[in-house]
Amino acid sequence: MTFWRITLKRSMNLGKSYVVTGIAIAVYGIIIANILPLIATNPIIPISISINLRNIFPILSVAFLSLSATFFSSAPVVILFVYDKNNGVFEYLLSTGLDQFDIFKGYVKASLLLAVSLLASAIAVNTAIGIYTRSSLMLLATITVLTFSIGISAVFLVTVSMIAFSSLQKTRTGANSPLGLTIGMIPIYPALILPIVIPSYALIIDISVAAVTLLASFGIFLSIGRLIMREKLLS
Secondary structure (H helix, E strand, C coil), X not given: CCHHHHHHHHHHHHCHHHHHHHHHHXXXXXXXXXXXXXXXXXXXXXXXXXXXXXXXXXHHHHHHHHHHHHHHHHHHHHHHHHHHHHCCHHHHHXXXXXXXXXXXXXXXXXXXXXXXXXXHHHHHHHHHHHHHCCCCHHHHHHHHHHHHHHHHHHHHHHHHHHHHHHHHCCCCCCCCHHHHHHHHHHHHHHHHHHHHHCHHHHHHHHHHHHHHHHHXXXXXXXXXXXXXXXXXXXX
């Protein structure tokens, strides 16, 4: 079994509370996206809802789904990274011929695949409900694009940043989670605010933020070999 597959399974076992929290936030995001259409189509509750609100609430769910992916994938993987660093796992990995970039790549890949699995499941459920409530197909497509672009970019940035910071620090019992999650809110925050403030430009700005975040993440990731020395993984 490849290193990243083992890392994926171990991180889910070690960070079960974060996995459950991520799923709970995803469910909340799906509820936010569909609560108004469900109320509007309920014959027992004949409430008139404006088109603007029907469009704004689904877009707001993008932020919650992106945040759920961060809890579901980044936090457990980084906790496992710190656990392995503290328990001599890296000494073994380095002795097998892997370098620091190979090790980082395994953890980052595991985090991204976990995020994709949660986001794909959440989007599938959200789309099914949206079709049932006769939501606009264009709106559903917009939510899918925004959720993947922002969610994956946020997870990538959080995972790379937290692992890099944890590598530069002395051995400790936990990762710098508050700092990492704060960094991850950079692409998520616009998705939470822009649909309300300037809904007509929310899509363009959110995709632009996601693109910049991905570029920054790739820059840090590709610099790991020079940024983090081999000895740092052994201290």
